[in-house]
Structures are given as structure tokens and as C-alpha cells.
Amino acid sequence: xxxxxxxxxIEKAFSAATPNVLGPVLSDCKSRKGKVISMPExxxxxxxxxxxxxxxxxxxxxxxxxxxxxxxxxNRAVAAVVSLxxxxxxxxxxxxxxxxLYVTPLNEDARIVxxxxxxxxxxxxxxxxxxxxxxxxxxxxxELANSILISVDGADTVENAALQDKxxxxxxxxxxxxxxxxxxxxxxxxxxxxxxxxxxxxxxxLGKAQLIRLITMNDSRYxxxxxxxLTINQLNLLCESTHMDINDVDFVGHASDAAYIGVDAAKRIxxxxxxxxxxxxxxxxxxxxxxxxxxxxxxxxxxGGKEYDYKIDAENGSVLNYGSEIDDDLTPNPSQRPDPSQxxxxDAAKRIALNHASLKESDVTRLRVKLDEDxxxxxxxxxxxxxxxxxxxxxxxxxxxIVDYDKEWDDDATVNTAKPTSAPTTAAPATAAPTTSSPAxxxxxxxxxxxxxxxxxxxLTEDQVTGLSVEFDYDHGRAVYEVDFYxxxxxxxxxxxxxxxxxxxxxxxxxxxxxPRPTRQPEENGFIGEEAAKNISFIHAGIDAGSAxxxxxxxxxxxxxMVYKVDFKAGDCEYEYEINAGTGEIIEFETESxx
Numbered sequence: 001x002x003x004x005x006x007x008x009x010i011e012k013a014f015s016a017a018t019p020n021v022l023g024p025v026l027s028d029c030k031s032r033k034g035k036v037i038s039m040p041e042x043x044x045x046x047x048x049x050x051x052x053x054x055x056x057x058x059x060x061x062x063x064x065x066x067x068x069x070x071x072x073x074x075n076r077a078v079a080a081v082v083s084l085x086x087x088x089x090x091x092x093x094x095x096x097x098x099x100x101l102y103v104t105p106l107n108e109d110a111r112i113v114x115x116x117x118x119x120x121x122x123x124x125x126x127x128x129x130x131x132x133x134x135x136x137x138x139x140x141x142x143e144l145a146n147s148i149l150i151s152v153d154g155a156d157t158v159e160n161a162a163l164q165d166k167x168x169x170x171x172x173x174x175x176x177x178x179x180x181x182x183x184x185x186x187x188x189x190x191x192x193x194x195x196x197x198x199x200x201x202x203x204x205x206l207g208k209a210q211l212i213r214l215i216t217m218n219d220s221r222y223x224x225x226x227x228x229x230l231t232i233n234q235l236n237l238l239c240e241s242t243h244m245d246i247n248d249v250d251f252v253g254h255a256s257d258a259a260y261i262g263v264d265a266a267k268r269i270x271x272x273x274x275x276x277x278x279x280x281x282x283x284x285x286x287x288x289x290x291x292x293x294x295x296x297x298x299x300x301x302x303x304g305g306k307e308y309d310y311k312i313d314a315e316n317g318s319v320l321n322y323g324s325e326i327d328d329d330l331t332p333n334p335s336q337r338p339d340p341s342q343x344x345x346x347d348a349a350k351r352i353a354l355n356h357a358s359l360k361e362s363d364v365t366r367l368r369v370k371l372d373e374d375x376x377x378x379x380x381x382x383x384x385x386x387x388x389x390x391x392x393x394x395x396x397x398x399x400x401x402i403v404d405y406d407k408e409w410d411d412d413a414t415v416n417t418a419k420p421t422s423a424p425t426t427a428a429p430a431t432a433a434p435t436t437s438s439p440a441x442x443x444x445x446x447x448x449x450x451x452x453x454x455x456x457x458x459x460l461t462e463d464q465v466t467g468l469s470v471e472f473d474y475d476h477g478r479a480v481y482e483v484d485f486y487x488x489x490x491x492x493x494x495x496x497x498x499x500x501x502x503x504x505x506x507x508x509x510x511x512x513x514x515x516p517r518p519t520r521q522p523e524e525n526g527f528i529g530e531e532a533a534k535n536i537s538f539i540h541a542g543i544d545a546g547s548a549x550x551x552x553x554x555x556x557x558x559x560x561x562m563v564y565k566v567d568f569k570a571g572d573c574e575y576e577y578e579i580n581a582g583t584g585e586i587i588e589f590e591t592e593s594x595x
Contacts, residue, residue, distance in 0.1 A: 080154030083205035147233035151207025153189035183253035203526020241288040260314040266297035349380035353393040450481035454494040459591035533564035
């Protein structure tokens, strides 16, 4: 660019800024270019100097204003969003100088943490100190739940990583200064449109949404919806328990499991419930897991040729679900079978079965022993009848272990005397055949009564349910009625003691096959709202809103989860529900007679 072009640009810029002051000066300067200029008169010289000074002052003023405007805009521009997640979810917007522009709570716990603090304008370090201090003071970070997630979302990836590392060290130091061995998770957020939509839909930070998505990508057992209600400590425990390798998240420290019964206690509960001695166990696994928003221990045990699977409530140790099946892995294939000469023999198999049934051979009829094969395992089938019952045993031919057994009422039997009121525990003389048949001993409560007990416990009447079935069976040697039915989109399963009518076990879960779970739009704070919580309770109880009286709804924090507690009365019953405030899941319900 030559001098003429430079002069033209300067003239254009300055003339536009101060046309009345600078224009004449530049014009006068151009007219004198290349000429011998005589000394101007004093008056004219003063006027020119004044014009130059005025132009310079105007330029300085404009330049200063532009710089000030740019500085103001930069100071108000959000350079990064830092989110803090424990169960409270808080977003902090900062400028490039790490000065706080806003602090946004995303749930009720976060509002408690922020309280009446006004952190706008403070440095990010000061704000982080204040927020972590409030979380410690209000008990959101403690020995039972010590994990916190820091997430940085900004345009500059290099600066994001540096800020992530800085905050991770600062917060870890803060926790240690408060004598707490914390667990700090940190990450840089890659906020794509899908992630933003998920975070907005569930009312959580982008950081928590990204962590949940990474967990579901690492383990297909989990769903995004199922993990949303969990705290960061619970999510951290899942990652540690299943040994997840999440490269995009930095982990410092270990999540606390002090709120739970522990792996050893869960194992003992399962062994006691299954009636298994530790010396008989050939394989045992136990890991902390999540099931429908509840922390559980998944326990798998192999013993006596069977495989047992249990779900134990991690907080109170109750048995939530269990089952058993033949352990195919321990069943030898034909090439591994022992030589027939090594089998225990029919007499030994018969003796094992009779001893287990507490009977002598003289007490039984129709005794049969047969060598057979079941799932590539060689077994002795031992069958016999005694005291109105039919016994069926499968004995491992190689080691004499009881693979499976069953005892049920013999409907084909006919005796002249009344049927026994209980299963024999000691040897007894054989009874004569009865003259009539009956589905159960007279001491049993009967199917009709078992049905009434289950329906009353569920707070339902028979005309409100479908698929109702009642079956007489044995569960670990105990006579039970299995009562199953469907109502209001839920599947109910009950085990009722056939003699006493006591509820041994029951389960109620949403039946996704018959009635897909409805989607609910969360409120601004991420919760479903009181009205939705009431409606969920009323539908489950099988009543309409007009029938409910003394309805009370309270939002509370229960075991680290925000829940709606819904209490009401309808008819002659009292109902109590706990509804997950974020997902609408029924965590617990109870109904009893309104005295």
C-alpha cells in the first residue's frame, strides 16, 4: 500500500469520526503537499493547532470508548460453564477472566446449597470454595457419600482441560482440608445436541448427562432413565464395582460405600436364605449394582450342582429377588463322565433321598430308583410316596449330591383317614389310603384365603385385577401358595405360607409388556410435580381422585433421592406412597385398614 492509499484511509476514518473538526485539517494539509509554505500568520497558526488538538482528543475519546465497549462485552461473555454435581446440580457461568457471571441451581438440593449467597462478580475460586463449603455444611458431601463431579463446557478445548485439572486439584484439597477422603470425578463436556436434549429433558447438568451416557455406552445393562435418579456417589460406585474403563473421565479417590451393608454381609444373607454352607460353595460372585433406581448387591452362588441368583437391597439387606437353576457349567460332558464303576450306586442314592426326607424305607411305598441323564449329567432318579405326599429326587451319580428335589401333595392317593396336617419330620407308620381326594391338607388355608390375603395386601379387589392365578407349591420345603395377578399396569407376585397365611415374599413391578410406561414431562426443576405424584398413587391404588380424602403430599430427600411422600385415605384403607420425584417410579407403598 503506497502513501497515497494510506493517507486516503486515514482521512476516511478520521473524517467519519469527527467530520467537523478533522476534515478541514486534513484538507488543509493536502493542499500544502509539495508546496513551499510560507510562515502563516499567528492567528491562522493558532487556529490550525487547535483543530489538530481537537482531532487528536476526539480520536483518543473514540478509541477509549471502543476499548471500553470491547472490554465490557468480553467481561459479560460466557467463556465456560462449570457444573458441580453431587445430588445437587449447579451450573456456574464464567468469563475468560474466570469471574462468575451467574450461578444456576437445577434442583431443590442445589437451591438449599446456594441459599442466600450472591456469587455473581466473584472469582471462580471464591465461588467454588463457597459452594463446596455449603455442600459439606448441609450434609450433601460426607463420609457416606463423598463423590463430586466437576464438568467444564467451553469453546476453547485447551483452556477447558486446564480449568478441569485446576478445579479437580482445588476441590480435592478442599475436601482433604475438611478431613474427608473425597472422590473427585472431572471431565470436559462435549455438548452435542442429543446430550443437551437429554440434560434439558431430565433437568440435570450437561456434566451428569455426559457421565450417564458414558456409563450406558460401557455397560448395556443400564439405561439413561434408570441412572438419572442416582447420586454421583452411586454412579461412581457402579463404575468402580463393574471396573468400567471410562477414558473421558478422570477419577481421583474412591467412592464411599459406608451407607450400604457391604459385600460380606450380602453373601451371608444369601447363604442363610438358601440354606447353603460355605464349604459347599464352588463359585461365589457379589457386586454392587443398580436395579430400578435402587442400589442392590447381585450375588451369584454355585453349590450342589445348582446356580443361585439373588438381589439384595444394599441399604437394609432384604432379599428383593432370587432364583435357582441347574448349573450347566458344572455338568460334565460325556467325555468327562466317570466310569460307571465309580457311581455311588442305587442303594446309596436311595439312602440319601430317604435321609433327606427324614423317612425310613418301611415308611414309604412305590419306591423307585433309576439311573438317568439330565443335562449331560448322570443322576439317580429316586421317587416314592409317603403320608399322602409324592417325593421326587435327583441325586448326582458321581458324588451323591442332591441336584434337585420336589415334594407335593399326592392327589392320586386315597386313604380312609384324614390327610396329614403337616409334612412328616420323623419316621412314621404308613397310613391307609383315603377314600376321597383333596387338593391340600385340612390345616392349609386354601387357595381362596391365599387370594384374599394377597389382594388385601395390594389394596385391590378381585374385579380390579386380571390374570389372577393361585398355585400350591413348595419353596425350599415350605408349602406355599403362589398368587400372581395384574392391575393398573403393574404385575404382582406373592408367596403365601400355606399353613399360616403369612406373606413370605411379594414383588410389584411395572409391567412394560402389558402397559408401556407413560412418559412424563418434568417440571422446571426436573421433578414430576405433586399432581403427577398423586395421580400415580391413585392409579396404582385403583381409585379415582374424588374418592381420596385427607390427601397429603410432601417433597423430601430420602436416602439421597428426592421423593414425593403421598398419604391418603380411601374407603376403609389408609395408603402411603413414596414416588421418585425425578422419574415417577413407585419406590415403596403400603396400605392398611383405617382404624
